[in-house]
Amino acid sequence: MLNDGLARDELKDILNGREYRAYAEDSKGIIAAWWDRVKEWFGELLSKLFPSFEPTNHAAGPILIGILVLIMIILGITAFYIFRNRRRNRMYRDHKPLQSMDEKKWSFQRHLLESQELEAKGEYTLSTRHLFLALLLYFHEKEWLVARIWKTNWEYYEELRKVNHQWAEQFHHLALLFDKVTYGEHIVHKEEFLPYQSTAMKWLSDSEEIREMGAERR
Structure with missing residues (x-):
């Protein structure tokens, strides 16, 4: 029984250890580990903004994805108008209206x-x-x-x-x-x-x- 108890304690220490967590993160992949941290941070942010809302990682993920998609759409629209205005400016930058x-x-x-x-x-x-x-x-x-x-x-x-x-x-x-x-x-x-x-x-x-x-x- 003593040996079993020691084994469980050692296993628990290993699972909670920094080296095991690093190994687990490597096995999941850097991007996946980063995404989990972002969701966790975003969930905490939502909790501060909306105390009655208790988001989990599963709930925060879709909301975060929706916000990121919205930001990408806004950036895309902004880039489109900037490109269009620059293109319009180039259209008449070198043109001389009075030709004679x-x-x-x-x-x-x-x-x-x-x-x-x-x-x-x-x-x-x-x-x-x-x-x-x-x-x-x-x-x-x-x-x-x-x-x-x-x-x-x-x-x-x-x-x-x-x-x-x-x-x-x-x-x-x-x-x-x-x-x-x-x-x-x-x-x-x-x-x-x-x-x-x-x-x-x-x-x-x-x-x-x-x-x-x-x-x-x-």
Whole structure:
């Protein structure tokens, strides 16, 4: 009996010993042992946050997995929008909207008139281009930016942002469609043109010359 008791004590010491625990962890695998510790930590955290809730490792595991999946989804969505915005920025970083001196010599009123005539013919793609150039030259006249043939839309965006950040963001969206029209052979239809025109005209309609043009057309 004495020997049996000693054997049990020795076995208990072995099972509780550091070397046996290390061996057990190795046999389960490092990842599995790490996951058990995380679940245990998370269960304790839930117990502190919700005293009436007594989670076990089995209960904490699915909750923890759900939270990790949610975090991964949020990170994925965030990465998608960051990538999309960077891609959009690259789309017009090197594009120059004014492609000739003739376009620069035109007044913003002439570009707007050309846009309106093209719109009346149903040529919304070309109308979009002239409407954007009208807006760009209007900003130049208001001294919110300086229009130059060698400048890109990205540079105009940076200049306008110093004047008004919200205007710069709206200009950013208008410039994207302009670039798709000019460099991507994008075809603009009426449904896409009308909100574009509405945004641009919020600025242009403040001009006294534009109001006079509207009165003459009526």
